[in-house]
Amino acid sequence: MNQKAKSYHSGFVTIIGRPNVGKSSLMNRMIGEKIAIVSSKPQTTRSRIMGVLSRPEHQIVFLDTPGIHDPRTKLGEYMMHSVRDAMDGMDAVLVLFDVTHITENDLRVAEGMKEKKVPVILALNKIDLATPEQILAATAKAADTGFEEIIPVSARTGDGVEELITSLENHLPEGPQYFPEDMITDQPERILCAEIIREKALRHLRDEVPHGIGVEIMKIEALSDKLTEINATVYCERAAHKGIIIGKNGTMLQTIGTEARLDIEKLMDTHINLKLWVKIRPDWRNNASDLKNLGYDS
Numbered sequence: 042m043n044q045k046a047k048s049y050h051s052g053f054v055t056i057i058g059r060p061n062v063g064k065s066s067l068m069n070r071m072i073g074e075k076i077a078i079v080s081s082k083p084q085t086t087r088s089r090i091m092g093v094l095s096r097p098e099h100q101i102v103f104l105d106t107p108g109i110h111d112p113r114t115k116l117g118e119y120m121m122h123s124v125r126d127a128m129d130g131m132d133a134v135l136v137l138f139d140v141t142h143i144t145e146n147d148l149r150v151a152e153g154m155k156e157k158k159v160p161v162i163l164a165l166n167k168i169d170l171a172t173p174e175q176i177l178a179a180t181a182k183a184a185d186t187g188f189e190e191i192i193p194v195s196a197r198t199g200d201g202v203e204e205l206i207t208s209l210e211n212h213l214p215e216g217p218q219y220f221p222e223d224m225i226t227d228q229p230e231r232i233l234c235a236e237i238i239r240e241k242a243l244r245h246l247r248d249e250v251p252h253g254i255g256v257e258i259m260k261i262e263a264l265s266d267k268l269t270e271i272n273a274t275v276y277c278e279r280a281a282h283k284g285i286i287i288g289k290n291g292t293m294l295q296t297i298g299t300e301a302r303l304d305i306e307k308l309m310d311t312h313i314n315l316k317l318w319v320k321i322r323p324d325w326r327n328n329a330s331d332l333k334n335l336g337y338d339s
């Protein structure tokens with residue numbers, strides 16, 4: 042029998058949704074590596090982050106994006122620009138809702154996808170937090186919005202994630218392998234390090250402090266094949282914030298630094314000597330040259 046070899050599918054899939062629904066968590070889960078930072082604070086992701094899933098039968102290039110919101114600063118405008126940028130030339134869109142909490146903003150995001158000429162798939166995330174009745178009700182609510190498919194998932198437990206990958210593969214065209222098999226992201230090491238530090242700051246800081254934090258890597262220097270020194274500056278917007286970030290007797294900065302160092306050591310597979318400084322840059326989120334220095338430059 043003349044059996045045709047199974048074809049190779051590939052393409053770019055943009056992940057969009059409002060802040061905090063679990064876009065970065067889901068991308069990390071699909072890739073199987075942590076390449077995008079995650080936190081319980083909204084607006085964690087600030088740039089588009091590429092994550093590549095390569096398997097013998099397909100390559101899916103995910104673009105994780107900042108949560109969609111009305112920007113109030115130049116940084117926010119940059120973030121929303123990154124979302125639009127990531128929608129350019131994609132082969133499919135993965136819209137993400139939090140199944141426990143579907144809002145008008147979610148439906149608005151979905152509505153905006155109607156005119157796209159590519160398949161739009163909806164994943165209902167965080168099903169580990171929902172009852173079967175809640176999942177059914179959310180599916181019914183989303184059904185009117187005209188998605189090709191609606192798939193319940195949990196980025197936390199991995200439930201439904203293989204089904205989602207299969208569905209995306211089925212909606213992608215036949216195509217080339219865009220990136221080498223062993224490439225999982227396009228982010229350089231210094232950005233990954235800065236993001237890890239920012240994640241630890243987001244985890245430990247409260248109220249308005251986390252939103253005003255920016256991290257710049259000043260130096261990465263291999264002192265030997267077993268030890269690398271990294272110097273980073275943590276920017277904040279006010280003197281009061283600087284005090285909070287440093288903490289009593291420096292304990293907060295120490296906690297952030299220790300947690301970041303452990304993650305960076307895993308990432309770079311070497312011992313790290315991490316030194317952190319905290320500096321005040323009033324209103325840096327509205328300053329074009331500060332934004333550029335921190336990598337938020339379109």
Ligand SMILES: Nc1nc2c(ncn2[C@@H]2O[C@H](COP(=O)(O)OP(=O)(O)OP(=O)(O)O)[C@@H](O)[C@H]2O)c(=O)[nH]1
Nearest residue numbers: 060061062063064065066080084085086108196197
């Ligand atoms: N229980 C549960 N929590 C989840 C799941 N997915 C994500 N979370 C949590 O939801 C919060 C937000 O996750 P992120 O992945 O940072 O969300 P995001 O959509 O990328 O957020 P932004 O980057 O701010 O737009 C974090 O506290 C995650 O741990 C899930 O499937 N189940």
Ligand SMILES: [Mg+2]
Nearest residue numbers: 064065085086
């Ligand atoms: Mg994110």
